[in-house]
Structure formats: structure tokens, C-alpha cells
Amino acid sequence: MKQLYSYITKTCIAAALGVVASVAIAQDEPLPSWNDGPSKTAILEFVAAVTEEGGSDFVPEMDRIATYDNDGTLWVEAPIYTQILFALDRIKEIAADHPEWQDDPVLKAAIDGDMETIAKSGEKGVAQILAVTHTGMTTDEFAQIATDWITTAKHPTMDRLYTDLTYQPMKELLAYLRENGFKNYIVSGGGVDFMxxxxxxxxxxxxxxxxxxSVVTKFEMRDGTPVLVREPELFFYDDKEGKPVAIQKFIGKRPIASFGNSDGDLQMLQWTLAGEGRRLGMIVHHTDEEREFAYDRDSHVGTLVDGLDNAEAEGWLLIDMKSEWNTVFTEE
Amino acid sequence: MKQLYSYITKTCIAAALGVVASVAIAQDEPLPSWNDGPSKTAILEFVAAVTEEGGSDFVPEMDRIATYDNDGTLWVEAPIYTQILFALDRIKEIAADHPEWQDDPVLKAAIDGDMETIAKSGEKGVAQILAVTHTGMTTDEFAQIATDWITTAKHPTMDRLYTDLTYQPMKELLAYLRENGFKNYIVSGGGVDFMxxxxxxxxxxxxxxxxxxSVVTKFEMRDGTPVLVREPELFFYDDKEGKPVAIQKFIGKRPIASFGNSDGDLQMLQWTLAGEGRRLGMIVHHTDEEREFAYDRDSHVGTLVDGLDNAEAEGWLLIDMKSEWNTVFTEE
Known part of the structure; x- marks a missing residue:
């Protein structure tokens, strides 16, 4: 009994100290979820350099633009992109209103959760599933549908809300850059209105x-009220070459720092690093099968081949999730 | 001599008082170039209402979005849209490198400044002139070309830099809303990369x-360096129905205040006013032929017909330039 009491006391003190220590770290030291290592050093040195007034690498606040991929860079993307899972949940929910979908092999597979048939249907099949679940409604209606789903749906293997499966170290990075005068932009292949x-x-x-x-949207008057209707036609595909194109269209400034995790992000990194002055381009490498997932070359999500092969030559810094992040997700 | 001395002294004192007074006004009273009248009152009351914490019309800062047309709303658009004049200057500058343009009636007319033939060529002709002057170069090159022009070219009748022909009252409005936590966006039919x-x-x-x-841009590697090349293909036409579509695509929030001057801005105003809560939608009415230009229904720039006919029913407030603005442009 005495031993147990002593143990509890020690544990409590340790826990209390732990809380105090973590608060102190959060206030004093940036990036507490990052272990000391090449990635943390690169970030700290970059930020110090571009924010040092009078320094040779100084960048005024208005030009401190940072861009981030979302799937696999800021939140989980394995085993399947979250937006696909949203579409599969959604099609079940509305299938009763569309009996004709039972006659379509791809849509029927989606309703039945027959992943093998969906996989075989390829990009065209997935596009069809996305079209019937993502279009035909107004932008306001879609925002509500997406909100209802994201606040309740859970990841298939980790059984947590998707918004809890956002990477704590990357959220600290977002906050740290923001505190240092940066404007953070997501530049994702995923749907803008889903995010x-x-x-x-x-x-x-x-x-x-x-x-x-994004999809094409159409301005319409409905009973005297203007609405924007989502049409089943792609407006812009924001991946690979599309990322620098979109950055120029939306921001009109070249980022000085970019973060991705797959070959779809490399053009964004190239565009960023090709600017004059000091730049930072980093790739989250999914190496932690225990706490998250381990994948790169042979993965069907977040495929990373060129990113690994050309990292050194191109100046892309790999973030090794397993060794460099002491926390992946916040505790439940 | 004594009289002259006295006169000079009085003038100097008056001038000095004038300076003091205008500084005082600039610091204490917003919108000094706006006369007391319905427009100024509407702006002041709107801003007071949406910024009053705890008030029924309060809007948090993050949702204080204001959108402004550019041509005819923030700067001069008569007698011809500035960007057309840029294209006509530009085509003369580069014509020597393109002898084949002499065989094209529209391009030849543009090079010769033959406005009648250009006008007769209609939208298709103008699009052709815009294509050869606005595309084929990288985005960085175009930004330099636009900058070189705008910092030297002068308005055909008012003989001042175009950037001096921006409306002082509207610049005060931009500053006033910004000081009150608003984020101002230009939403123009003009080319984004020209502005x-x-x-x-x-x-x-x-x-x-x-x-x-904007035009389509293409990501390319040139000698190992990534560039974005401007293609002769329209990507997005940001006028009429396009304005609310673009607002949703770029901002993802509905503005609470919008400012335009032509029928091309009405869908933006409708979209703004259809949102919940207090809103402001205003139309600059060009009524001052002495200080600027007077035009609306029959004009080939800034055509305003529906805007006049439906202003009252739709809740669009007309700004009468002649009576409501005590200054149009800043003094030279």
C-alpha cells in the first residue's frame, strides 16, 4: 500500500512537472513536437534568416508567403484520401433518392462499398462518384454537407475524427510561421470547398x-435569390503543374517556403525554390508505420518517387516522420 | 508694397491654416473628400453598425469582406478602358518584330492607331489585339511590361498618369474600411496581371x-528554370455572373459590402446583398463632365442601364459623383 501510494505520488508529480514543462516549452520554444534534427534546424535557420531586419536574406512581411499541400502534408491521407471516403459515405446517404444508380455498375459498387470494383473503375469511375456526390447543389448547401460529415465521420482504421488526424508538428509549423509574419496558404489537389x-x-x-x-459554378436566380450551383464539370485541377499555376492565379506572389509530401507537390517546390533569395522546400516523408503509415514509392496515395530520387539535386529537404516528430497527432 | 505684403501674409496664413485644417480633418473625420449627403451617411452608418460589438448587426473582423470593381469604380475608364490603351501602345512598340501583322487588317489598324477600324472589328478584334500584346511571355515578363507602361503612360485627354486618375474619395473609402477591420478585394473585369x-x-x-x-498559364521548364507562360486562351472572364463566381472561388466568403459602377457589377451587388445581416451595395454614378466624365445609359464604357432602373428595388445606392465628391482626383 505504501509502495503504491509512493508510486502514485511520484507519477502525479511527474505528470504535473510534465504539464508545467510542456507549457513552458510551448511558450518559450517553437516547434515542441519536432525533435532536434535537420528539419527543425532548417526551419529555425530559415525563419531567423528571412526575418532578420537588415540581414542579407531579409524578406518583408508582405512577401512572406508559405504554401502547404493538405493530404499527407497537414493531415492523414492513408489508406484512402479523405474526400473519397466522404463521397462513399455521401452516396449511401442519398442513394434512396436515385434508384437509377442501381443500374450503373460503378455507382452501385460505391453504394455497396465494393472497393474492388471501384478501384477497377479507375480515375473515370472515381470522377463519376465525385460528380454525383459533389455537384448539383448550391455552394452553401455543399458547405453544409461537408461540415456535417467532417464533424462526425471517423477514420476507418484509426477511429478518430479526420480533423483530429491533422499533424501536430505541422500545426506548430503553421503557427510558428504565422507568428513570424508569414501568410500560410493551403495548395491542395483536394476540393477547395471540401476544405x-x-x-x-x-x-x-x-x-x-x-x-x-474545383468544379465549375454557375450563377443563377432562384425565386429572386442569387445562388451559385455546382456543375458536374472540372474547373481546375490543382495538382502537379497546376499548383504553381494556381499559386500565381490566386496569390500573384511566389512563395518563399513550400511544404508537400508527394510527387504532386514537386512543381510547387520547384517554383518556390527558383525565386531569388533564401527559400525553403520540404517534403514530409511517411516513415512511421506504428504511429501513422509508412509509404512512398509504391503507394497509391501520396506517391513519392521523383521526390526521393531528386531531393538532393533539387534542394528539397525530407522530413523523416519517424525520427523527427516526437508527436504525430494530439492525444485523444 | 505694403498692401502686397499684407496680401501675401494673409494668403500664407490662410494656406497654413488650410494645411492644419486638412491634416486635422484627415485625422479626425473619415472620408474628407465626400460631401455630407446620402452616400457618406450610408457608409458611416453601415460601418458603425457592423463594427459595434454586441450590436445586432455586428460582423466579426474575419467576415468583413468588401469587394470593388476597378474600371470606373476606383479609377478612370473613359474615354477608353486603360488596358485597351496599354494594348495599343504595346502593339506599336513590338510591331517591328512582327512584319506579318501588317497583313492583318485588325492588327495593322491597331499599329496605325486607326480607332475606327478597331471599333468596327468588335469584341473579336479587340480580343485579337489583347492576345498578341498580352500573351506569349512569362508571367514575370508581363508584370515588368505592365509596370514599365503604367509608370510612364498618360491619359489621352487628362494628360496624367493613370495611377493619378484613381478616385480620391474611393481611396479614402478603402482606407476607412481597412482601418475598420475590413479586407478589401478588387473584383474587376480587367486583367488581374495588369492590375x-x-x-x-x-x-x-x-x-x-x-x-x-485572366488567361491560361502553362508551367514549363526553360533551361532548368520553371516559368509560367501566358497562353492566348481565356481562363476566366470576371464580369457580370463571373464576379460572384470568382468571389466564391477566390475568397470563399460572401462580401458584406460591394462597390461598382456599371451593369457588369450588378450580380456582385446582388450576391452581396442577398447574404444575411446588414449589407451595403453602392454604384458610382459618373455625373461630372467637368472634373471627370458624365456617362451611363448610352456609354460604350461602364454602361449603366439596369443599375439605374433597378437601383431602388434592389437596394443599390447611387453615388452622385458631381454632388457627393468634393474632390475627384488628388491635385497634381
């Missing part, structure tokens, strides 16, 4: 700093 | 808050 309802709360990134893929 | 090089300096609006029409 915007929650990025402010989860990442501190407002809707106007979220760039992504 | 971005100078909007920060002239309006205090950074490139990322400028939305406009």
Missing part, C-alpha cells in the same frame, strides 16, 4: 487562403 | 486581394 468549412478552426487558415481543385 | 503590379502602392491592396480576368 474551407474547417481550415480556419483546425489550421488557423481562413477560406481565402485555401486553394484547391 | 497586380501597382495596386499595393496605389490602393493599399496586395496582389492576393486582386481578382480579375
Amino acid at each position: 474551407r468549412p474547417w481550415t480556419q478552426e483546425i489550421y488557423g487558415i481562413p477560406p481565402e487562403q485555401v486553394i484547391g481543385s | 497586380r503590379p501597382w495596386t499595393q502602392e496605389i490602393y493599399g491592396i496586395p496582389p492576393e486581394q486582386v481578382i480579375g480576368s
Whole structure:
């Protein structure tokens, strides 16, 4: 009994000290979830250099633009992109209103959760599933649908809200750059209207700093009220070459720092690093199968081949999730 | 001599008092170039209402979005849109490198400044002139070309830099809303890349808050360096129905205040006013042929017909330039 009491006391003191220590770290030291290592050093040195007034690498605040991929860079993307899971949940929810979908092999597979048939249907099949679940409604209606889903749906293997499966070290990076006068932009292949309802709360990134893929929208008057209707036609695909194109269209400034995790982000990194002055381009490398997932070359999500092969030559810094992050997600 | 001395002294004192008074006004009273009248009152009351914490019309800062047309709303657009004049100057400058243009009736007319033939060529002809002057170069090259022109070219009848022909009352409005926590966005039918090089300096609006029409751009590697090349294909036409569409695509929030001057701005005003809560939608009415230009229904620039006919029913407030602005442009 005495031993147990002593143990509890020690544990409590340790826990209390732990809390105090972590608060102190959060206030005094940036990036507490990053272990000392090449990535943390690179970030700290970069920020120190571009914010040092009078220094040779100084960048005025208005030009401190940082861009981030979302899937696999700021939140989990394995085993399947979150937006696909949203579409599969959504099609089940509305299938009863569309009995004709039972006659379509791809849509029927989606309703039945038959992943093998969906996978076989390829990009065209997925596009069809996305079209029937993401279009035909107004922008306001879609924002509500996305919000309802994201606040309740859970990850298939980790059984947590997707917004809890955002990377703590990257959220600290967002905050740290923001505190240092940076404007953070998401530049994602995912749908912009799927992200915007929650990025402010989860990442501190407002809707106007979220760039992504999008469908054509059409202005219409309905009973005297203007609405924007989502059409089943792609407006812009924000991946690979599309990322620098979108950055120029939306921001009109070249980022000085960019963060990605897959070959779809490399053109954004190239565009960033090709600017004059000091730059930072980093790639989150998913190496931690225990705490998250380990994947790169052979993965069907977040495929990373060129990013690994050309990192050194191009100056892209790899972030080794397993060794460099002491925390991946916040505790439940 | 004594009389002259006395006169000079009086004038000097008056001038000095004038300076003091105007400084005092600038510090204490917003919108000094606006006469007391319905427009100034509407602006002041709107801003007071949406910024009053705890008030029924309060809007948090993050949602204080204001959108402004550019041509005819923030700067002069008569007798011809500035960007057309830029194209006509530009085509003369580069014509020597393109002898084949002499065989094209529209391009030859543009090179010769034959306005009648250009006018007859209609939209298609103008598009052709814009294509050869606005595309084929990289985005960085175009920004330099636009900058070189805008810092030297002068208005055909008023003989001043175009950036001096921005409306002083509207610049005060931009500053006033910004001081009250608003984020100002330009939403113009004009080319976004033609505006971005100078909007920060002239309006205090950074490139990322400028939305406009744009061409397709293509990511390319040139000698190992990534560039974005401007293609002769329209990407987005930001006028009429396009304005609310672009606002949703770029900002993802509905403005609470919008300012335009032509029928091309009405959908933006409708979209703004259809939101919940207190809203402001205003139309600059060009009524001052002495200090600027007088035009509306029959004009080929800034055509305003529906805007006049439906203003009352729709809740659009007309700004009467002649009676409501005591200054149009800043003194030379």
C-alpha cells in the first residue's frame, strides 16, 4: 500500500512537472513536437534568416508567403484520401433518392462499398462518384454537407475524427510561421470547398487562403435569390503543374517556403525554390508505420518517387516522420 | 508694397491654416473628400453598425469582406478602358518584330492607331489585339511590361498618369474600411496581371486581394528554370455572373459590402446583398463632365442601364459623383 501510494505520488508529480514543462516549452520554444534534427534546424535557420531586419536574406512581411499541400502534408491521407471516403459515405446517404444508380455498375459498387470494383473503375469511375456526390447543389448547401460529415465521420482504421488526424508538428509549423509574419496558404489537389468549412478552426487558415481543385459554378436566380450551383464539370485541377499555376492565379506572389509530401507537390517546390533569395522546400516523408503509415514509392496515395530520387539535386529537404516528430497527432 | 505684403501674409496664413485644417480633418473625420449627403451617411452608418460589438448587426473582423470593381469604380475608364490603351501602345512598340501583322487588317489598324477600324472589328478584334500584346511571355515578363507602361503612360485627354486618375474619395473609402477591420478585394473585369503590379502602392491592396480576368498559364521548364507562360486562351472572364463566381472561388466568403459602377457589377451587388445581416451595395454614378466624365445609359464604357432602373428595388445606392465628391482626383 505504501509502495503504491509512493508510486502514485511520484507519477502525479511527474505528470504535473510534465504539464508545467510542456507549457513552458510551448511558450518559450517553437516547434515542441519536432525533435532536434535537420528539419527543425532548417526551419529555425530559415525563419531567423528571412526575418532578420537588415540581414542579407531579409524578406518583408508582405512577401512572406508559405504554401502547404493538405493530404499527407497537414493531415492523414492513408489508406484512402479523405474526400473519397466522404463521397462513399455521401452516396449511401442519398442513394434512396436515385434508384437509377442501381443500374450503373460503378455507382452501385460505391453504394455497396465494393472497393474492388471501384478501384477497377479507375480515375473515370472515381470522377463519376465525385460528380454525383459533389455537384448539383448550391455552394452553401455543399458547405453544409461537408461540415456535417467532417464533424462526425471517423477514420476507418484509426477511429478518430479526420480533423483530429491533422499533424501536430505541422500545426506548430503553421503557427510558428504565422507568428513570424508569414501568410500560410493551403495548395491542395483536394476540393477547395471540401476544405474551407474547417481550415480556419483546425489550421488557423481562413477560406481565402485555401486553394484547391474545383468544379465549375454557375450563377443563377432562384425565386429572386442569387445562388451559385455546382456543375458536374472540372474547373481546375490543382495538382502537379497546376499548383504553381494556381499559386500565381490566386496569390500573384511566389512563395518563399513550400511544404508537400508527394510527387504532386514537386512543381510547387520547384517554383518556390527558383525565386531569388533564401527559400525553403520540404517534403514530409511517411516513415512511421506504428504511429501513422509508412509509404512512398509504391503507394497509391501520396506517391513519392521523383521526390526521393531528386531531393538532393533539387534542394528539397525530407522530413523523416519517424525520427523527427516526437508527436504525430494530439492525444485523444 | 505694403498692401502686397499684407496680401501675401494673409494668403500664407490662410494656406497654413488650410494645411492644419486638412491634416486635422484627415485625422479626425473619415472620408474628407465626400460631401455630407446620402452616400457618406450610408457608409458611416453601415460601418458603425457592423463594427459595434454586441450590436445586432455586428460582423466579426474575419467576415468583413468588401469587394470593388476597378474600371470606373476606383479609377478612370473613359474615354477608353486603360488596358485597351496599354494594348495599343504595346502593339506599336513590338510591331517591328512582327512584319506579318501588317497583313492583318485588325492588327495593322491597331499599329496605325486607326480607332475606327478597331471599333468596327468588335469584341473579336479587340480580343485579337489583347492576345498578341498580352500573351506569349512569362508571367514575370508581363508584370515588368505592365509596370514599365503604367509608370510612364498618360491619359489621352487628362494628360496624367493613370495611377493619378484613381478616385480620391474611393481611396479614402478603402482606407476607412481597412482601418475598420475590413479586407478589401478588387473584383474587376480587367486583367488581374495588369492590375497586380501597382495596386499595393496605389490602393493599399496586395496582389492576393486582386481578382480579375485572366488567361491560361502553362508551367514549363526553360533551361532548368520553371516559368509560367501566358497562353492566348481565356481562363476566366470576371464580369457580370463571373464576379460572384470568382468571389466564391477566390475568397470563399460572401462580401458584406460591394462597390461598382456599371451593369457588369450588378450580380456582385446582388450576391452581396442577398447574404444575411446588414449589407451595403453602392454604384458610382459618373455625373461630372467637368472634373471627370458624365456617362451611363448610352456609354460604350461602364454602361449603366439596369443599375439605374433597378437601383431602388434592389437596394443599390447611387453615388452622385458631381454632388457627393468634393474632390475627384488628388491635385497634381
